[in-house]
Amino acid sequence: MTATTDKKDSAMSIDPQKPALNWINGKWVDSKKHTNSINPATGEVIGIYADGGREEAVQATNAAVQAFRKLDWKDNRALRARVLNQIADRFEARREDLIGILSLENGKVYAEAAFEVDIISCKFRYWASVVLQLHSKK
Template sequence: MRRPDVSQLTEAVGTASEPPSWRHRIRPVPGRDHEERIRNTIAQHWINGQWTGSGSVLESINPADGTVVGSFYDGGEAEASAAVDAAAAAFETTEWARTPSLRATALSRLADALEARVPEVAAMLSRENGKLLGETTREVSGAVGWLRYAAASARTQTAGRAAETAPDVVRRTSRL
């Protein structure tokens, strides 16, 4: 499995010195006292089977009313590299690479869990992005469909051929 160049990922999402357009809605969390008060609510990175923090803590701001939606650790190249390394190692040393049904089951369970929470996740996305609730509901429902497609692809090894994942919904992937 070829390891992606993490510097390309950083370029795609931006850095603190070269922010992408969405960074105007987040601001650094002021001072250690504030960090201590909200430590249990800071979103962390899931890397190599454990939650980790890193770098500075930022707040996501609701663009509609300026309220704080949540706090999170601002990950960078080191976190992206650690996550890619951990994923590559897991793929090479566990059954993930050799057992498509294991991946399919995990993706199906994730689709089920997300589908059960579509209204909640859509409302959260709407607060974070300032989008209409109907739009975020369609986005989350679409993600459920893509997860089901990925699960079906793992089970059937369709290798990019079109597959119907729901009545009248055909999805296709292609390798570049």
């Protein structure tokens, strides 16, 4: 399952013949280890993913620290809220695909998978609203 970006809308597409990659520092990053994603109902391989380890975790952590220190992220609540809402938009745009993948990988019935996928965008939107609230420094 390679995640690729479409130039028109940057939508992720899935190719089950290639590994899904990790998104680190604005780029798709492969891993030394790849793991099969298995449909538990049939035992069929439904995709492959880059099974990141310590190296990828360090890269992602370092990228996050640098972004926090060098960008306007920590001081710009509107930016954080906008990004969180954009993430929610992306989940909603891929709702059916995500439900299908979750059902296959976990053997969930459609309704349960739909609930889990739908709650993701709700949580991102909730945190987007929280970030806009004024907080005291007490």
